[in-house]
Amino acid sequence: MRKLLFEILVKPPLTEDAPVVDNAALAELARALERAARKRLGRSLAIRQVDAGSCNGCELEIHALNNAYYDLERFGIRFVASPRHADVLLVTGPVTHNMREALERTYAATPAPKWVVAVGGCARDGGCFAESYAVAGGVSDVVPVDLHIPGCPPRPVEILRGLLALLS
Amino acid sequence: MSEIRTPTPVIDAPSLGELLQAGRGVVKHRPWPRAVVDSDTWILAAECLTQGSVSLLGFWGEADAVHMALLDEPGAAIGVLSLACPDGQFPSVAELHAPAIRLERSVQDLFGLQAIGLPDARPWLDHGRWGFRHPLGNAERSPADAPRYPFLPVEGEHLHRIPVGPVHAGIIEPGHFRFTASGETIVRLEERLGYVHKGIEGLMAGADLARGAELAGRVSGDSAVAYAFAFARAAEAALQVEAPRRARWLRALMAELERLANHFGDIGAICNDAAFALLHAHCGVLREQVLRTADRCFGHRLMRDVIVPGGVAHDLDPDGAAAIKTLVAESRRRFPQLVDLYDNTASLQDRTVGTGILKPQLARRFGAGGFVGRASGRTFDARRAPGYAPYDELDFQVPGLDTGDVDARVWIRIHEVEQSLALVEQILARLPAGPLREDVAAAHSAHEGIALVEGFRGDVLVWLRLGAGGRIERCHLRDPSWFQWPLLEVAIEGNIVADFPLCNKSFNCSYSGHDL
Numbered sequence: 001m002r003k004l005l006f007e008i009l010v011k012p013p014l015t016e017d018a019p020v021v022d023n024a025a026l027a028e029l030a031r032a033l034e035r036a037a038r039k040r041l042g043r044s045l046a047i048r049q050v051d052a053g054s055c056n057g058c059e060l061e062i063h064a065l066n067n068a069y070y071d072l073e074r075f076g077i078r079f080v081a082s083p084r085h086a087d088v089l090l091v092t093g094p095v096t097h098n099m100r101e102a103l104e105r106t107y108a109a110t111p112a113p114k115w116v117v118a119v120g121g122c123a124r125d126g127g128c129f130a131e132s133y134a135v136a137g138g139v140s141d142v143v144p145v146d147l148h149i150p151g152c153p154p155r156p157v158e159i160l161r162g163l164l165a166l167l168s
Numbered sequence: 169m170s171e172i173r174t175p176t177p178v179i180d181a182p183s184l185g186e187l188l189q190a191g192r193g194v195v196k197h198r199p200w201p202r203a204v205v206d207s208d209t210w211i212l213a214a215e216c217l218t219q220g221s222v223s224l225l226g227f228w229g230e231a232d233a234v235h236m237a238l239l240d241e242p243g244a245a246i247g248v249l250s251l252a253c254p255d256g257q258f259p260s261v262a263e264l265h266a267p268a269i270r271l272e273r274s275v276q277d278l279f280g281l282q283a284i285g286l287p288d289a290r291p292w293l294d295h296g297r298w299g300f301r302h303p304l305g306n307a308e309r310s311p312a313d314a315p316r317y318p319f320l321p322v323e324g325e326h327l328h329r330i331p332v333g334p335v336h337a338g339i340i341e342p343g344h345f346r347f348t349a350s351g352e353t354i355v356r357l358e359e360r361l362g363y364v365h366k367g368i369e370g371l372m373a374g375a376d377l378a379r380g381a382e383l384a385g386r387v388s389g390d391s392a393v394a395y396a397f398a399f400a401r402a403a404e405a406a407l408q409v410e411a412p413r414r415a416r417w418l419r420a421l422m423a424e425l426e427r428l429a430n431h432f433g434d435i436g437a438i439c440n441d442a443a444f445a446l447l448h449a450h451c452g453v454l455r456e457q458v459l460r461t462a463d464r465c466f467g468h469r470l471m472r473d474v475i476v477p478g479g480v481a482h483d484l485d486p487d488g489a490a491a492i493k494t495l496v497a498e499s500r501r502r503f504p505q506l507v508d509l510y511d512n513t514a515s516l517q518d519r520t521v522g523t524g525i526l527k528p529q530l531a532r533r534f535g536a537g538g539f540v541g542r543a544s545g546r547t548f549d550a551r552r553a554p555g556y557a558p559y560d561e562l563d564f565q566v567p568g569l570d571t572g573d574v575d576a577r578v579w580i581r582i583h584e585v586e587q588s589l590a591l592v593e594q595i596l597a598r599l600p601a602g603p604l605r606e607d608v609a610a611a612h613s614a615h616e617g618i619a620l621v622e623g624f625r626g627d628v629l630v631w632l633r634l635g636a637g638g639r640i641e642r643c644h645l646r647d648p649s650w651f652q653w654p655l656l657e658v659a660i661e662g663n664i665v666a667d668f669p670l671c672n673k674s675f676n677c678s679y680s681g682h683d684l
């Protein structure tokens with residue numbers, strides 16, 4: 001472990017050395033997000049993620065926001081375990097009939113002011129599952145949506161950009 | 169979980185071939201045979217399952233029939249038995265063979281066929297919220313009143329229940345876990361799934377192949393490649409088309425990249441659930457590098473919609489190949505350090521060793537695939553047997569352990585990462601040139617195809633019937649999780665509640681793949 005920790009000390013952080021994503025764009029996002037978030041919410045934005053029926057693709061990319069390349073927490077954005085601690089519900093998937101009540105109850109448990117961000121093509125209108133007997137529709141068919149981030153699934157940087165749009 | 173019953177000895181258990189011969193063979197079913205059998209043979213097959221001479225590979229329904237796919241593991245043979253249900257019922261296989269219980273409950277929910285003798289007749293996928301019952305059979309209206317689900321009773325002194333979900337505390341899929349604990353110790357876990365049931369098999373009916381491939385690639389996002397691969401192979405088997413050689417190799421390349429990304433993610437996440445964040449951070453970096461390389465090479469981080477019936481929709485250019493070579497070199501440089509760290513951190517090992525033990529006997533009985541099976545002595549791998557192109561030309565090993573704990577499931581993933589890195593190198597070194605796609609012409613009559621593809625989680629089964637004009641009449645997609653979820657209930661018994669996330673992550677079953 002010592003060798004690994006030493007390497008971390010002497011090497012530049014990956015967060016600034018992202019190989020594919022445009023560093024300038026990420027930094028700009030970070031600055032802008034900081035300004036907007038501070039204005040409304042101090043320095044913190046608490047997100048509760050709800051899978052209302054997704055294929056788990058969106059979850060994978062939301063997870064990725066926490067890795068060293070995106071390091072979501074440096075923007076003051078973090079995922080919380082309970083809707084009662086949340087400012088934002090990040091909802092994925094078409095809303096299945098079997099998840100509808102759980103989503104409604106999670107929304108009801110979130111204190112105001114609150115925002116709902118629908119992530120992914122399915123969350124807009126049910127996507128490729130829209131016509132199914134088991135699907136209630138998009139997220140806005142069940143709870144009010146403030147922002148939609150398209151993609152199947154959206155790339156992590158697109159999700160980050162979306163959260164910025166909500167705040168500014 | 170019911171107790172393990174002592175298998176009733178069957179004298180001279182028939183072989184899979186004999187079971188198939190006892191029925192009427194279906195002509196246009198490829199590549200493995202299907203036979204329509206009578207109820208005596210059906211019950212005989214259930215007895216063979218109990219005895220362990222064959223294992224259950226899948227169980228699905230239609231409006232007026234039920235099917236089960238069987239695997240003869242030593243002989244690497246696969247066959248499908250079908251039973252017509254003119255009076256809307258069939259003899260339960262689950263009565264003799266517990267792994268079929270949830271599959272039969274689902275058949276009852278979706279098609280309205282009744283499994284006679286099914287030991288657990290509660291609904292499974294149907295939560296009473298669709299507004300009607302039996303959506304894929306003779307649908308009948310019912311009030312969407314969501315009746316209370318009767319969990320199994322647990323009796324005893326000083327027991328308490330902990331309900332968890334469907335909305336969990338992390339970024340994970342929805343499912344309900346009902347724990348009964350005595351102090352810290354879990355006495356029983358009962359799962360309730362079906363929350364993300366999207367009715368994919370209903371959407372498949374009547375769809376064309378392109379739409380079918382789109383849906384198949386969205387059954388479980390982490391296995392987008394494996395599902396598209398299995399669906400394409402089933403369609404190609406039905407239509408007797410072979411994907412061009414380069415396409416076959418590119419498919420395997422993507423499948424191995426998907427395996428790498430998921431295993432890196434899982435190894436890190438398991439350590440994170442034991443509060444060892446350092447490995448999580450480093451494994452997260454490796455995973456991200458795989459996804460970015462996949463994006464660079466195939467235009468999508470999860471490589472979704474790249475595998476299509478007939479071939480692949482995206483070629484790999486020389487720059488992409490170079491990027492993958494760099495990825496492999498970087499992974500080979502960084503990963504062994506992380507493995508050392510895992511191996512030499514006593515506090516971490518203290519959490520994983522001896523936790524969540526799955527006995528080999530149960531893994532075998534349930535036909536558990538992937539790391540769950542391999543960590544408990546069942547080394548089945550669809551790439552090896554029955555095998556498919558191009559793995560027959562590639563050199564790789566299937567790791568196996570028999571301790572069956574969280575630690576073993578981590579080590580299986582570590583060994584599989586090493587194998588996948590070697591496979592990616594072999595594929596890049598020998599990637600054949602040539603066309604990417606074969607025409608998939610619509611058939612003039614009904615054809616059926618079946619395919620088994622090894623995803624990162626285990627073997628994915630796709631069964632497909634195409635009608636005249638190339639429309640899908642029925643498509644069944646069976647996730648490996650079906651035979652892993654029930655085992656989690658057993659593995660967790662006697663462990664402490666705080667170790668559940670660790671055990672659950674080491675299984676990493678798919679909710680979406682299971683719920684469909």
